[in-house]
Amino acid sequence: MIINEAITNVIGKHQKNGLRELLISKNFSDVINEIEEEANRIYRIYERKAIERYLRDKSLTTKDVLTAINAIIDNSLITSIANIRKARAGSSVQTILVKALSALGIKCEVARYEYKGYRPDIIVPSNKMLERGVEHVFVLAVKRTLRERWAEDIDVFKFPNSAFVLIKPDPDFTPEKARDMVRRGMKNVYIPDILYDKLKDVLRKEHGTIFKPLSQLPKDLDSFLKYAYYWQDEKGDA
Secondary structure, eight states, rough: HHHHHHHHHHHHTTSSSSHHHHHHHHHHHHHHHHHHHHHHHHHHHHHHHHHHHHHHHOOOOTTTHHHHHHHHHTTHHHHHHHHHHHHHHHHHHHHHHHHHHTTTTTEEEOOOOOOTTTSEEEEEEHHHTTOOGGGOOOEEEEESSSTTTTGGGGGGGGGSSSEEOSSSTTOOOOOHHHHHHHHHHOOOOEEEEHHHHHHHHHHHHHHHTTEEEGHHHHHHHHHHHHHHHHHHHHHHHO
16 A cells, blocks of 8 residues: 555656556656655554554653653563564565566566575566476565675576566675675665766776666566567467
8 A cells, every 4th residue: 555655646747648658758777766755654654653652552642751761662562663664664675676677578576486495586487487497487585774684685587587676776786895795695776866877987897797776677688588578478378
């Protein structure tokens, strides 16, 4: 509900008729980031309302600040809120990316199955297609920021067609971080355009085409799907 509300708000802000029109007319990377930020803003409004309701249920008024803070801490509410926010932020960027890619005609779903002990975040074109073999799908590991244990997703490259996707223009992404990512096994990485444009010279020089701008992702996935369907037709599997 929050993500749909955020998408509607961003579409309205830019005076477009739908998500597809917005994505076509604006930079893909920037739109994804803007939707994520709007979803986060809306989420915090609902979060604040939930806290206020919690305090009312505990018969605490806004004047009882110290008592309220002690009650929140004693009940581990602060930790719970932070953990829930992080978990929802991670799943939200996956949902936002699925909606954006789908609006552009890229068939994809949130992944449900594991391969060699690893479950990716998004699968193109579908979970069902994975039943035919891993060569028939393209999978994505998606992270909102690099603080979110990015190294756990190196296993996404167990799939022959795969990529790691960074959604936010994280200041933690530096040339040093890029070297560390490649050294530890990252092979195909999409980063926000603003980061790529800032660092593209050093990234190209040191890592070739491993790092790409996020706005290139839809085109690359579309090319994969066209090749995959052509291959299936040639083999008689379609």
